[in-house]
Amino acid sequence: MPEANSNALAKIPTPRTLLKRYGIFARKSLGQNFLADINIARKIVELSGVSPQETVIELGVGLGTLTCALAEKVSRVIGFEIDKNLINILEKENFLPENVEIRQGNILKLDYQRLFEEIAKPLILFGNLPYYLSSRLLWRLVEQRKIINFCTFMFQKEVAERLSAMPGSKNYGPLSVLLALTARVEKLMQLSPGCFYPSPEVHSTVVKITFLNKALPNEKVLVALLKAAFSKRRKKIAANLKPLGLTKDQAKQLLLSQGLSPDLRAEQIPPEKYLALACALEAKAS
Incomplete structure (x- = not known):
């Protein structure tokens, strides 16, 4: 694993600075609220328990804060980002470590089987997921769980509550049932709106989903x-x-x-x- 320079990474431009520098705005249509603090990102990576020798897939690179924290810890980061404007910024700024590869792609349409074959190990996924696609992505990942080790995602608090809701709760639903039968769901930490730029109107929760039951009858x-x-x-x-x-x-x-x-x-x-x-x-x- 390349030796990461933590001091250099601590000085990466903030999302606010980068957006202002390039005269662009966060896109509400893509649910863009960027993680703004490298130290929060490091804590998320540490709490996830990911091992240094791993290759990690990041779903939605944004402006690279979590990406840099992952690159400090693991062997390789493959990050997917749908917004070409953000990819251009990251390429021009050139602050991402050498063990990071950015690919343009829609995380709802990724070929996870091909990624599994490329890496030759069950996938480890990280990401800050916008509200509008969280449930759709999770349904797909449950279907693909045979090739997934675990996921560490940032969700809006309301979504996170649904994932581990108990019977009788208003948040209990189909995903609650499927995850109860197939996975261990752990809430790692809470994030206030101020951890993101622009600040969302809601709190967020970091959740680790470890798939355990790879096959269910019927x-x-x-x-x-x-x-x-x-x-x-x-x-x-x-x-x-x-x-x-x-x-x-x-x-x-x-x-x-x-x-x-x-x-x-x-x-x-x-x-x-x-x-x-x-x-x-x-x-x-x-």
């Missing part, structure tokens, strides 16, 4: 079940299962077969019961 059925069950949260779950090809009576019988009352709502059913329902649905169809 996973496609489970995902379809979850989407149907939570489609109308105020209704009783038996009324929500019609898209699965069940009449209301069939839905009630399915629920009763797993010891569940048809009068329950989706948020009242624990993850392991959803898995049992998916297995029962698959058995019924075969």
Whole structure:
């Protein structure tokens, strides 16, 4: 790993300085709120527990603060950024360490399988994720979890609450269930709006997601079940299962077969019961 110069990195231009220098503005359409403090970035990297010999994928490089902190710690950083203007700034300023490679790309469209083959190890992902794509990206990463070691992401606090929500909570939903069944979710630290530039209106949470269960029985059925069950949260779950090809009576019988009352709502059913329902649905169809 190249020897990182921490003193030099401590003097990298701030996002505010860089945006002003090049006469551009953060793009709300891309959810751009840049991490502004290299010391906060170092703490995030340290809390993640990433090892020095690793190659890390950064999703959304922004203006390079987290990138530099990662480069101090790990062997190689491959960073993806959709905004060509930001890539041009980073290339002109030339403060990123030599073990960093920046590639233009949309993180919702990356070929994670190809990255896995390139690195020849399960992926380690970092990123400051904008609100508008957090859930969509996580659904995709859960699908790709066989080739992922762990992810350390900054989420808006509301999104982070959903990821580890318990049954009965208003934040409990399909992603809560899937992650409970497949991963360990750890909240590493809270970040105030002042940690970013421009400052968002909400607080953020740094979350580490370590995938443990690489395969679930009847996973496609489970995902379809979850989407149907939570489609109308105020209704009783038996009324929500019609898209699965069940009449209301069939839905009630399915629920009763797993010891569940048809009068329950989706948020009242624990993850392991959803898995049992998916297995029962698959058995019924075969």
